[in-house]
Each structure stands twice: as C-alpha cells, then as structure tokens.
Amino acid sequence: MEKATIKDVADLAGVSPSSVSRSLRGVGGVSAATTERIRAAAESLGYTVSPAAYRLATGRTGTVAVVMPYLTRWFFAELLGGAEAVVREAGLDLLLYHLGDTEIRQRYFSSGILRKRVDGVLLATLALSDPEIHALRSLDVPVCMAGTEVDGFSSVCIDDVSSARRAVQHLVNLGHERIAIIAGDPREPMHFTVPPRRRDGYLAALKAAGLPAGPDLEAQGAFTVEGGEEATVDLLARDVLPTAIFAECDEMAFGALRVLGRVGLRVPEDMSVVGFDNHPMASYFGLTTVAQDVAEQGRMIAWHLVRSAQGNGAKPVRLRAPTHLIVRATTGAPTRRTARAILAGRQPAVAGAKSDSARRSSRPARANGHDPLTRPPMARPAGNKRLATTKEKKG
Amino acid sequence: MEKATIKDVADLAGVSPSSVSRSLRGVGGVSAATTERIRAAAESLGYTVSPAAYRLATGRTGTVAVVMPYLTRWFFAELLGGAEAVVREAGLDLLLYHLGDTEIRQRYFSSGILRKRVDGVLLATLALSDPEIHALRSLDVPVCMAGTEVDGFSSVCIDDVSSARRAVQHLVNLGHERIAIIAGDPREPMHFTVPPRRRDGYLAALKAAGLPAGPDLEAQGAFTVEGGEEATVDLLARDVLPTAIFAECDEMAFGALRVLGRVGLRVPEDMSVVGFDNHPMASYFGLTTVAQDVAEQGRMIAWHLVRSAQGNGAKPVRLRAPTHLIVRATTGAPTRRTARAILAGRQPAVAGAKSDSARRSSRPARANGHDPLTRPPMARPAGNKRLATTKEKKG
DNA sequence: GACTTCAACGCAAGCGGTTGCGTTGAGTGC
DNA sequence: GCACTCAACGCAACCGCTTGCGTTGAAGTC
CATH class of the missing domain: 3.40.50.2300 (Response regulator)
Structure with missing residues (x-):
C-alpha cells in the first residue's frame, strides 16, 4: 500500500505493466473493462507513479x-x-x-x-x-x-514608465511645480531594472509639463523604508525644497512619511507624497499610489x-499588466508657504535620522533578559497629528 | 556539451561508466590519476548527473x-x-x-x-x-x-506562552492594572496554534499579578492589520476601557495604533500598546514588542x-528559539485620566472604522482611468503627534 | 617462483516507468 | 471458409545512473 510499483498493479489487475501505464496515462489502446480493473487495482494499492522513473523514461521533469x-x-x-x-x-x-x-x-x-x-x-x-x-x-x-x-x-511587466508618469502627472495636476523623486539606488546588488524606468516616467511628466528637473530634485536610497528615509533626509537638506515627492516604491514613501512627520512637515499641506505599488500598508498610511496586481502577474x-513547458510551441510573448492610480490622503494642492519657511521655524531634527537597520538584522541577543529597555534612536512613530485631520478638512 | 551522459564521460576518459560514477561520487576504488582524467572529461563535456536517473537508481530524491x-x-x-x-x-x-x-x-x-x-x-x-x-x-x-x-x-518553536507573559509583565511593571488583549480569531481557516498559546501567556501574567481578566478585556480579529483595527474598535466600545493593549502580533498592534490615533488617544500616555514578533515595520512605529528571529528558526x-533526510537516524527533536522583549515608544506608565474620560471629550470617530480589505483584494479595475480620486474611508494615517515626543520625555 | 592480497576497474543487473512494435484473436467482407 | 483489419495487449528495449560482484594484474610473502 505504500510503495507499490506499476508491476504490483499490473499483477493485481492481471495485465502487463504496459497496459497499466497506457491506461493510467489515458493514451488509449486499453479496453474500458480493463481500464476499470486497473483503476481499481491502483486505487486499492494506493499506487503513485514514481516521478523519478517517469522523468527518466519520458525525459520531461514535470x-x-x-x-x-x-x-x-x-x-x-x-x-x-x-x-x-x-x-x-x-x-x-x-x-x-x-x-x-x-x-x-x-x-x-x-x-x-x-x-x-x-x-x-x-x-x-x-x-x-x-x-x-x-x-x-x-x-x-x-x-x-x-x-x-x-x-x-x-515576460510580464507593468508599464513602469507611463505609470510613473501618470503618478507624477497627478501631482502636476494638483499644481505642484517643484516635484522631487526619491529613487532606487542603481548600485543595488541585484540590479533591478525597475528604478530607471520609473524615473524615466517621472522625467517625462516633468518635461511634458515644462517643469524643472535635475539633481537637486533627486535623491537616492535603497528600495526600502530605510532607503526612503535616507533619501528624504537628503532631500530636506537641499537649498530649495520641493512641494511634492514621488517615491519609486511604497516602502520608500513610508520612509518619507516618517521623516516628514518627524521634522514636522504636514502631509499633504506642506508636502505631497505619492508612492508606487499599492503595498498592503499603503492604505494604512492613506498613501496615494499606483496600484498593480502582482499576484495576478505571477499567475x-x-x-x-x-x-x-508542456511543449506547446508557444512563442515568446510580452504580457502587460494594468496599473491604476489610487488617490488617497497624501496628495493635495501645494500651499503658498514653502517647506523651507516652515522648517525654519523648527528645530532641525533631521540629524539623528540614521537608519537602525543594521541593528535589527542582527540576531536577538539577551534572550531571557527582563525589559532591557532597548530604545533605539529611531524609536519614534511616524505620521503626525496634522495628517490625522487631513480627511476632515478635505472631506 | 549540453546533455552529456555518464557514458560520454566514460568514453572520453577511457574508462567504464562505473568508474565515472564512483569517481564523481567519491566512494573510492578509483586511482588518483583516473579520477583526474574523469574530472577533466566531465568538465570539458559540461556533464551533470541526471537527477532523475540518480533518484531512480538510489531511491533518494534529494x-x-x-x-x-x-x-x-x-x-x-x-x-x-x-x-x-x-x-x-x-x-x-x-x-x-x-x-x-x-x-x-x-x-x-x-x-x-x-x-x-x-x-x-x-x-x-x-x-x-x-x-x-x-x-x-x-x-x-x-x-x-x-x-x-x-x-x-x-519542531522548532519559540516559547509563546512565556514570551507573551513577559510582554504583559512589562505592562504590569509599568503599573497597568487593566490590560486588554486583542487576539487572533480561533476560527482562522488555517487553524493556527499560536494565538491560544499567546493568550495563555497573557492570562498567566495577569493571574500572577492578581489583575483582572475576562471577556470584557478581550477582543478578537484576524491576525492582520485590519483584524487589529476591528478588535480595537470593539475594545473601545466597552463600558470600561483598559489602559494597555497586548496585541498577539505586530500587525494587529499596527491596527490598534491606527484606531487609537484616529479616535485621538495618545500612545503611550492614554494607552500603551505592545505587540509580538518584531515585524520589520515595528521599529517604524516604535512599537514595543517581543522579538523573534524567524529566519533563524527556518535555518x-x-x-x-x-x-x-540524508539518513542519519536523527531522533525527533524539539528546538526552542529565543525571544526577547524590545521596549520602544508605545509603552509607558498609565496616567490617571482614564481613556473613557478622554474619549468623552471627543467626537466618536469609531463608527467608520470598517476595513477596506475587501476592496483591496479585488483586481485593479479602471486600468487607464485618470485620477479616479478613490478615497477609501480608512485613508487616514496612523500615529499621532504626541507619540513623537515620547522619547524626549522618557529619555 | 608459486601463492596470497588487495587496489583498480569492468560487467551487468537493477531502479520503475514508457513506448515502438509484434502478436493475438474477434469481427468483418467476400 | 478464408484472408483481412484493427482493437487490445504483451514483449522488450530503452531512459541514465548506481552498485554488488567478479576479474585482473602488480606488489608483497615465504
């Protein structure tokens, strides 16, 4: 019952292994009556074809x-x-x-x-x-x-360029004129192809609108929350600040939101933020973003x-998955007050914004200690009070 | 060079397939000189053993x-x-x-x-x-x-009971006397075994401290952000409110933080929150939590x-992975003002707190529409202003 | 120098299926 | 009644590798 071979089934059904194989494979050449006998025999023996033998005989691995x-x-x-x-x-x-x-x-x-x-x-x-x-x-x-x-x-892809362009166009439509990008680091070890395409979309939108672009509106970081934080901190140290930030992915946008909250910039009043991907946490943050259905792309x-793989001589295809912009609460029209002026009235809290990712990736120490009161430098929550009231004002 | 068999290698090296097999497998019985010839032949042919044949011959699948x-x-x-x-x-x-x-x-x-x-x-x-x-x-x-x-x-496990107990004990040590739990739904389709164990730890801590426990301090939801939101909303509708919430997992804690922020309860002044797992986003929120290294458990x-699997007759073992409490910014001593009193002074914003998860799980429609201005009911960010100042006060 | 010993290697029998081809025998047309 | 057809089925040769066992020949022993 456990490791029955095709011969066991054949013997029990009173036929040859070939017939069992043919029958189970459904290639024909086996009478209905025999097929049924074989099926019953296989059933009662709990027979499973050996993948190894199948692969060796057929050449396909399944x-x-x-x-x-x-x-x-x-x-x-x-x-x-x-x-x-x-x-x-x-x-x-x-x-x-x-x-x-x-x-x-x-x-x-x-x-x-x-x-x-x-x-x-x-x-x-x-x-x-x-x-x-x-x-x-x-x-x-x-x-x-x-x-x-x-x-x-x-391949399957979304149209990164036009999707990013649409996201940035949304900011343009809201009246923004200085739109920054926080972009994936091109030195990324895995060499993603996505960041440059999204940047192209960003640039295309700016160009079409006749808006300025350039190094002072760009900052780079890893495709992570921490990367977004670092890029945003970088951005906020520039001479002239943008009124909106396009993040190449939602995680980076989350990082941006956190930094903005920490320095006291309100979103979207003082700074609009738009992300990309519609990460599950995006709705949590009320993040305006470009949605894509990744699971569907996988399918x-x-x-x-x-x-x-099953041999149908299918030619290479290039599939395109749709995207759509979801406007939530992190984008709005720019106000006349510049971010620089706002920041001027506050203490520059940006200095301490170094990522604590290194610490987190280490293995848990002090396994049984009591309340070590570990308080990392970054142990401050994101978001800010103003954000919470955004909806009421808008709605 | 592509699909060379063991015979090809044998021929090229001037030996029999058996020797090739023995040599490549390193079982001995092959002279050093021959081994080297075989290695070179295999190398030049780009030979790889066929997994299917190997499996069939040896009986092990690798x-x-x-x-x-x-x-x-x-x-x-x-x-x-x-x-x-x-x-x-x-x-x-x-x-x-x-x-x-x-x-x-x-x-x-x-x-x-x-x-x-x-x-x-x-x-x-x-x-x-x-x-x-x-x-x-x-x-x-x-x-x-x-x-x-x-x-x-x-198996490998963390000690859910004692870890949860430690987390709750932390709240007890801070002086909390009404500690609630937001717990995983036992009707979970996959029948997790974790939620009840963590609840046991919660109960044990309360019992040891002589603190009240019971249905009015418990709420249930899915093991997700939305589940945490729902459970917290449920909790906030009770007659007497807790001063601290123990969430069975960080995602639920995130949900709790969001709801608390929305109704205007400050964390940790008005309500402490402790999670479990040390999810990557936990440090983002400054969440006090129990850390476990899951990748290490996998390893x-x-x-x-x-x-x-390789045959060493290893007996079943029960491995225990360590955990440790990380205290961040969402826990603190309770204040004398009760949450109820605080809430009384505000508008009850809890009503609209239904999850928008259903909408998110649907496939993206309106693939090329422009700015549909989708503003889900939940499009408000989490966190609150007070949280941001916690560190300074404590530190 | 005959005998033993043992490392080095080849032979061949599997492992458990699949499949081309040959055989059988019942059903058909004349 | 006989040749013919064709569905149904068995035979045996693989698929590529592993491995027990037998063979060989050089080195060592007395």
Whole structure:
C-alpha cells in the first residue's frame, strides 16, 4: 500500500505493466473493462507513479524553477504566490531558488544547476548579464521573466514608465511645480531594472509639463523604508525644497512619511507624497499610489510558462499588466508657504535620522533578559497629528 | 556539451561508466590519476548527473518539500527564506507547496502528492488533524514542523506562552492594572496554534499579578492589520476601557495604533500598546514588542531536516528559539485620566472604522482611468503627534 | 617462483516507468 | 471458409545512473 510499483498493479489487475501505464496515462489502446480493473487495482494499492522513473523514461521533469532575488519582500512574495497556484494547478512541481548574494548568483548561473532538472524557468526582476542570459538559453527550456524584458524570453511587466508618469502627472495636476523623486539606488546588488524606468516616467511628466528637473530634485536610497528615509533626509537638506515627492516604491514613501512627520512637515499641506505599488500598508498610511496586481502577474506568466513547458510551441510573448492610480490622503494642492519657511521655524531634527537597520538584522541577543529597555534612536512613530485631520478638512 | 551522459564521460576518459560514477561520487576504488582524467572529461563535456536517473537508481530524491499556509505573510516568507538557504547549501532541492484554501489542503493530504517525491517535509504552523498527521506519517520520511509541536515530528518553536507573559509583565511593571488583549480569531481557516498559546501567556501574567481578566478585556480579529483595527474598535466600545493593549502580533498592534490615533488617544500616555514578533515595520512605529528571529528558526529546523533526510537516524527533536522583549515608544506608565474620560471629550470617530480589505483584494479595475480620486474611508494615517515626543520625555 | 592480497576497474543487473512494435484473436467482407 | 483489419495487449528495449560482484594484474610473502 505504500510503495507499490506499476508491476504490483499490473499483477493485481492481471495485465502487463504496459497496459497499466497506457491506461493510467489515458493514451488509449486499453479496453474500458480493463481500464476499470486497473483503476481499481491502483486505487486499492494506493499506487503513485514514481516521478523519478517517469522523468527518466519520458525525459520531461514535470517541474519548473522559480528564481527569486528576494523571498520576503512584498513584490516577490506576492508574485511567488500567484505563480505557485498556477503551477500546482497544472500538476507541475515548483522548485524554488533564492539568489541571495552575488556569490550565490554566480555559482548558480555558472554551474548549470537546473540542467536536466526543470522544464521551464521563471525569473523575477533581475537584470541579467549576457553570460547569464546565455546560460539560461543553453538550458534549452522556456524561460519567463516577471518585471523585466529580455529578447527571446516571455515576460510580464507593468508599464513602469507611463505609470510613473501618470503618478507624477497627478501631482502636476494638483499644481505642484517643484516635484522631487526619491529613487532606487542603481548600485543595488541585484540590479533591478525597475528604478530607471520609473524615473524615466517621472522625467517625462516633468518635461511634458515644462517643469524643472535635475539633481537637486533627486535623491537616492535603497528600495526600502530605510532607503526612503535616507533619501528624504537628503532631500530636506537641499537649498530649495520641493512641494511634492514621488517615491519609486511604497516602502520608500513610508520612509518619507516618517521623516516628514518627524521634522514636522504636514502631509499633504506642506508636502505631497505619492508612492508606487499599492503595498498592503499603503492604505494604512492613506498613501496615494499606483496600484498593480502582482499576484495576478505571477499567475499570468506562470500560466504561460506552464503552457510552453508542456511543449506547446508557444512563442515568446510580452504580457502587460494594468496599473491604476489610487488617490488617497497624501496628495493635495501645494500651499503658498514653502517647506523651507516652515522648517525654519523648527528645530532641525533631521540629524539623528540614521537608519537602525543594521541593528535589527542582527540576531536577538539577551534572550531571557527582563525589559532591557532597548530604545533605539529611531524609536519614534511616524505620521503626525496634522495628517490625522487631513480627511476632515478635505472631506 | 549540453546533455552529456555518464557514458560520454566514460568514453572520453577511457574508462567504464562505473568508474565515472564512483569517481564523481567519491566512494573510492578509483586511482588518483583516473579520477583526474574523469574530472577533466566531465568538465570539458559540461556533464551533470541526471537527477532523475540518480533518484531512480538510489531511491533518494534529494528533495525536500516545504509546505506553507501563506507565502506573503511576513512570518512565513521569513521562515521560507531561512529554510531555503540551508536546503540549497546542502545541495537539496526545495519543492514549495502552498496550502491555499481548505479544499486544496484536503486534496493535498488525501492524495499522497509527496509520495516518492521527497526525502523530507517541512510544515509551517498548521494545526494538523489526525488524518493529516497519519498521512504525513505514512510518507515514511522525516517531517519537521515550525511553530507547532506534534508527537514524533521534530519542531522548532519559540516559547509563546512565556514570551507573551513577559510582554504583559512589562505592562504590569509599568503599573497597568487593566490590560486588554486583542487576539487572533480561533476560527482562522488555517487553524493556527499560536494565538491560544499567546493568550495563555497573557492570562498567566495577569493571574500572577492578581489583575483582572475576562471577556470584557478581550477582543478578537484576524491576525492582520485590519483584524487589529476591528478588535480595537470593539475594545473601545466597552463600558470600561483598559489602559494597555497586548496585541498577539505586530500587525494587529499596527491596527490598534491606527484606531487609537484616529479616535485621538495618545500612545503611550492614554494607552500603551505592545505587540509580538518584531515585524520589520515595528521599529517604524516604535512599537514595543517581543522579538523573534524567524529566519533563524527556518535555518535551524531546515538544518535538522536535511540531516535526517540524508539518513542519519536523527531522533525527533524539539528546538526552542529565543525571544526577547524590545521596549520602544508605545509603552509607558498609565496616567490617571482614564481613556473613557478622554474619549468623552471627543467626537466618536469609531463608527467608520470598517476595513477596506475587501476592496483591496479585488483586481485593479479602471486600468487607464485618470485620477479616479478613490478615497477609501480608512485613508487616514496612523500615529499621532504626541507619540513623537515620547522619547524626549522618557529619555 | 608459486601463492596470497588487495587496489583498480569492468560487467551487468537493477531502479520503475514508457513506448515502438509484434502478436493475438474477434469481427468483418467476400 | 478464408484472408483481412484493427482493437487490445504483451514483449522488450530503452531512459541514465548506481552498485554488488567478479576479474585482473602488480606488489608483497615465504
């Protein structure tokens, strides 16, 4: 009942293994009566085909690989979730690969770990180098990408450029004239392709509106809350301040909100903020943002991958997922008072705004101590009082 | 160079396939000179052993399954990340299974999908039914659990009871006498085992301190931000209000903070809040919480799983991961003014606090519309002005 | 120098399926 | 009644690797 082989089933049903195989596979050539006998025998034995034997005999693995640069970040977790559902539904196995640091990435692509192992590969937003692309091609299985487009591979993307442009256009429409961007750091180890595209959209909107752009309206940071904080702190130290900030992703926007709250700038009265992604916490903060359905993108591309992995000679496609702007409470018309003037009346609290991310990533010490009263420098909440009243004034 | 077999390597090296196999596997019986010739031949051919053939011949799959009830929630993503690193490092494959709804779960456990497919299984915090446990046992491979303990299976857990107790004790030490809990909904579809344990710790702390407990100090919600909001709203509608809230997880605490901010209760002056988990956003909110290193737990249990999957007759172990309390800015001594009195002086803004999660989970419509000006009822930020000054007063 | 010993290596039998092809036998047309 | 057809099924050869066992030949022993 446990590890029955096809021969056991054949014996019990009084036929040959070939007939069992044909019957179970449904390729025909087996009479209805025999099929039923075989089905019953297999059922009673709790028979399962051995994947290993199946793979060896057929040459197909019934497996797809999903390769992710991050597992815990919202976008990737969401994408993975969507893809998993489709892959499982198709009866395929999902092999998960996490590309941690560059070293692992190196090892991964050089030694063909996936060779003979999968029928298809799904990569998430990695900018691939030429050797990497070559390595993937030589796998000789369909490759699909999410968030990036590569010649010869299928992909699903949102239109980052026009989406970002739309978000910034929203700020323009509200009357903003000095719109800053806090952008992803191009030195990002995983070489995201997204940040530059969103910046292009930002620039396009400014250009179309005839508004100023340039280095003094740009700041960079990691694609995280802390990165957003650092970029915003940087921005607030400039000579002339913007009246609105476009964050390339919601996490960065959260960081911006926190810094703004800490220095006493009201949102949106003193500064508008718009994010990108519609992260689950975005509605929590009332963040105006560009929404995309990442799980759906995972489903779309996984569906395509499954199709091509199963041999239907599907040509590479480029899928586009829709986005839409969600206007919430962090954007509004600019006031005449400049942020600089507002800040002038307060103490410059910006200095202490260094991230405590380093501390948090260390392992928990003092496992059983009592109330160590750990109070990190950043232990101050975000948001501010004015924000809470925004809705009433507007509504 | 692409799909070389062991025979190709053997021919090139002028030996038999057996020697190639032995050499590559390092089992001895091959001279140094021959080994080197074989290595060179394999190298030049880009040879990789066929996993399918290897599995069929050896009977071991070189694969472990990781089964998750959620992929996108912080805890599970973190756990998966930790486990993945160890599994990959051990040279095993990681098959990912997501147990979506109950139906999928049913199908999953009944038909032995994993039979003959994996050398080990890692399950994350699911309360298993007896048939499910039986099904897992009949797989006849090591099974490891994270977050739950089951007889005969290895597991890694934090001590939820004592950790929760410590968190509540912290509130007691600050002088709180009416401490409420916002707890996970026991009707949770995935049957988490965690909420009741944390509640037990809460009750133990109250009991030890001789403080009141009971239904009027308890409210329930989902293990999410929205669940925390709903539970808090519920709590605030009681006759007598607490001076502190223990949230069973940080997400619920975030929800509590938002509701408190909206109704104008200052944290921690009017209400202390303590969470559990040290979610990445916890430091953002300055949330006092119990920290646990989930990725490390993933690594611990995965390491054990790998060991037992590789045949070392390791006995089931019960691993305990440490936790520690992190005191930040959301807890403080209670003031004499009761929350009730404070609320009496304000308009009851609690009514509109229904979650907008339903809307968010729907697919993005209006893909190309311009500025739909969607302003959900909840579009107000959390936190409040007073919070920001806590540090100065305390420090 | 004959005999033992043992490292080094090849042979061949699996592992559990799939599948091309050959065989069988009942049903058909004449 | 006989050749023919074709559905139904079995045979056996793979798929690519591992591994027990037998063989070989050089080194060591007395």
